[in-house]
Amino acid sequence: MNVLKVPARTIAVFVLPCLLLYVCLVFIPILVSLYSALLDWNGISGANFIGLANFKTMLFDDPVFWPSVRRTLLYAVFSMAEIPICLMMAILLNRYVKRANTLVSIYFIPVILSVVIIGQLWKTIYNPASMGGMINGILNSLHLTSWTHSWITEPKIAMFCLYFVSLWQYFGYHLLIQFTGVQNIPSEIYEAAKIDGADGFKADRYITFPMVVPIFKISIVLAFIGSLQAFDLIMVMTGGGPANATETISTYMYNMSFLSMKYGYGSALATFLVVICLVFTVMINFVFKRIENKVS
Template identity: 40%
Template sequence: MQKLLGNKKAIFLFVFPALLLFTVIVIVPIFFSVYYSMLDWDGIAKGTFVGFNNYIRLFQNNTDGFPRTVLNSFILAILSVGIQLPIALTLALILAREVRGEKIFRTIYFIPVIISTVVIGQLWTRIYNPDYGLLNTVLRGIGLESLAGRWLASTEQALGCVFVVIVWQYIGYHMLIMYASAKSISSEIYESALIDGANELTIAMRISIPLMKPIIRVCVIFAVIGSFKSFDLIYVMTGGGPLHATEVPTILMYTSIFAKYRYGYGSAMAIFIIVECLVFTVAIKKLMSKDVME
């Protein structure tokens, strides 16, 4: 047995292909990115080393609006945590308490999660279309013409419109994670609380939610990090427009690299996004685990 499981050649054959692929494609590029971010480089000529200049330029004497893209991603993060998660939590708590049609609702709410972001982006672009879109047509149809807007074409409304779609797509995901956690709370706890005369609301506030804290924390992290990294949906729906109103760091990174050929500067954005995500993950974990202790 020992000999069988210690077969060095077999171990090598089993592990090495995965290890090599993973190292070359996932790990090595990060170091490249860090290196690129310190170059002034257009991808064709040889880059010159500029140290941290690219990072400084992200915020000082910035000309391409990077700070505003960061602000946009923060707005998305705050809205996600403040609006999306409470709704998801409410739905999860209701569904976990054995309501009629529990399974069907759960399945329906989850459907948008599995659909490609490109499809969802295209679909909602058409819903928001100011001239022919579903939203304005319906508003006009029921006599609310005054509410019809330019939506994605308006600099003021676009970011909010994008956020609505993010909520629509991902609420089922957060709901399902929280639901699974609420379901895992033993029913005896509920029953004894009910016998003690607690009503459903008190049970949710005093028992379920405190017990679900760890998973809520996961959802907060997902929502925040997801907002910082959001790309697909916005890229498809607005491309960052109109007039940069919905531009987030990833989109600016993408255009900096592949449209403006500012390879070094774009890489600095990429590294900034990673560091930002790491810092916030750690910070949220710290902040929210303190809460759990209390």
């Protein structure tokens, strides 16, 4: 509830420095991008205003666009689906492990490592057996040669291999966030519930889940942002290839703006990202309002 009546000047002191910086360096560039989306421009010289032609091409004539959107959204779905699992793990950690903090810290390691490291590591895992790839090496030694794949270069499965790396890397991240939420619930509440006969998963159903909803929301939002911006990992591992098979909206945007030198078109893709972001923000607020109302 907003209760403090303060003079306008105070509001200005609190909000303006941050807002100004944000508006100048994030918001205005976004608006510039929206405008650039209406141009036929190579990013260097000679821009032509072409109205909505870029959007028309993007939505109706571009064979790469919709698959990229699908991959991006699927990325988001997988990333978000990981969070309930992290929550379960956090609950188990809290219940069974005495020095859980240390474990959580260890699980967090992949998050702080550079994508360059992660990319190189997983490449050596996914490589063909002839290049020392781990998975294929193991499959071969188990005489499951027919199961071997050239994991990140087969168009049909490459993207899923990338999803997996991302899930692995950010597992510790969401676990940490969920763990802090779970650990924060006062133990008295569980003790009281125990007297009422609620124990184990029953207690989770009625106590833990409702209590961690706000934290859960943070994780969901972070996961969604992470997947919309998924760029570095893909660039390091496949570069969006083979033949655009692992292209997401943001890698495709890079490809168009800087490699194909169709900056206007790249901006149209950026605009599309902004729209998805808007829709998602509205959606997530709506969903969580309902959940919060339901549980409290």
